[in-house]
Amino acid sequence: MKAIVQDRYGSPDVLRFGEVDKPVVGDHEVLVRVRAAAVNARDWHLMRGDPYVARLVLGLTRPKERIRGTDFAGVVETVGRDVTRLRPGDEVFGEADGAFAEYVCASQDVVGAKPSNLTFEQAAAVPLAGNTALMGLRDLGRVRPGQRVLVNGASGGVGTFAVQIAKAFGAEVTGVCSTKNADLVRSLGADHVIDYTREDFTRNEPRYDVVFDLVGNRSLAECRRALTPSGTLVLSGGGVSEGGSLFGPMGLIIKGQALSRFAGRQRLLVLTAEPKRENLAALTELVERGDVSPVVDRTYPLGEAAEAIRYLEVEHARAKVVVTV
The missing domain is CATH 3.90.180.10 (Medium-chain alcohol dehydrogenases, catalytic domain)
Structure with missing residues (x-):
């Protein structure tokens, strides 16, 4: 073959x-x-x-x-x-x-x-992108109706699913992306779009119940600043980066695990997405219902x-x- x-x-x-x-x-x-x-x-x-x-x-x-x-x-x-x-x-x-x-x-x-x-x-x-978004928001973020959810990297492979899934769960969704992708993220249902070339989501109001970081370009302290006092930060390792490295996105993940015990009421969680038939079935239901495309x-x-x-x-x-x- x-x-x-x-x-x-x-x-x-x-x-x-x-x-x-x-x-x-x-x-x-x-x-x-x-x-x-x-x-x-x-x-x-x-x-x-x-x-x-x-x-x-x-x-x-x-x-x-x-x-x-x-x-x-x-x-x-x-x-x-x-x-x-x-x-x-x-x-x-x-x-x-x-x-x-x-x-x-x-x-x-x-x-x-x-x-x-x-x-x-x-x-x-x-499969991979949808499953990552589903597990990050449903299993780790525990997103509920009415919560404020921010997706950093909203126009990427996982991000486009995350915006739609968070909306399907009833959240008020903010997507962070570049200028050229703002219209795409809005079309996916995002209530608010932050252009990272013009604004810093870690310094803006409001604070978020869940921050789903798919980029890894901000420090953990900065991401925590964007959370409510009892908010959840979900780390998913970052996307494509240039050049080789010893630890790559794993460095941020290791740091997140180490600091999670000192986060007080905030939750710092590292996502390890594993393929499951049950999750494919859940994604199929969302797709066939018209909530996710x-x-x-x-x-x-x-x-x-x-x-x-x-x-x-x-x-x-x-x-x-x-x-x-």
Whole structure:
């Protein structure tokens, strides 16, 4: 099958479009013929081997997982002998390593039925970013109707979902983004938009019940200043950054964990989003109800996946970038 393969760390130039063996389905897995796959900051970090400390797990000198890509949408081709929920021909979406390929194997526990009102390209944009937004706001932020929620990085892949999900939960939402993305964030339902090139959300009124920081460009002290006395700061590691680093976004996360015990009534929480079929079902309900709609910035054919990642890395794409297969 055709796939985007990587044999060493580096820029998008290390990615090649080539032939690899078709994956063999395991007992608890499904083999999916991929129709579309989304690009995430995670793909950029894996490609670069950034932060360097992550190479202890990813592979010291070269990536253990050679095929890039995580989010996918497609059609079930084959199911393992212990799979009972899915069958060949089902349209599905989910997360699994190796999604930039014609076929991908995934555990049945991280695959869900594709929302009926989305194209494959739209559905591929949902899993990782949508799950991150859902867990950050529902599970950690515990967002309730009437609360004030601020999303820092509102025009990004996760941010565009976070704005919509917070609104669906009944919150008064403020989105922080650049001038060029202000109209997009408003169109997603944000009640207020702060242009970070003109205003500093950490110095403005009002204070927020939940601050969901998806950028990591402000100190913890500054972010806490934007909270109510009993507010919650949810850290999600930051987005794409330039150049390699030893700890990268993990540095802020470690600091957040260390300082959380001294935060008094405020809550400082670090999000570790894990794929779950139940969360895909919750996202599907929000999508089919019309509360959430994925925003796709650009699409690229599979053979140009390296350019898709380059666009995400260099141009700081808004919303989602999708690869079609």
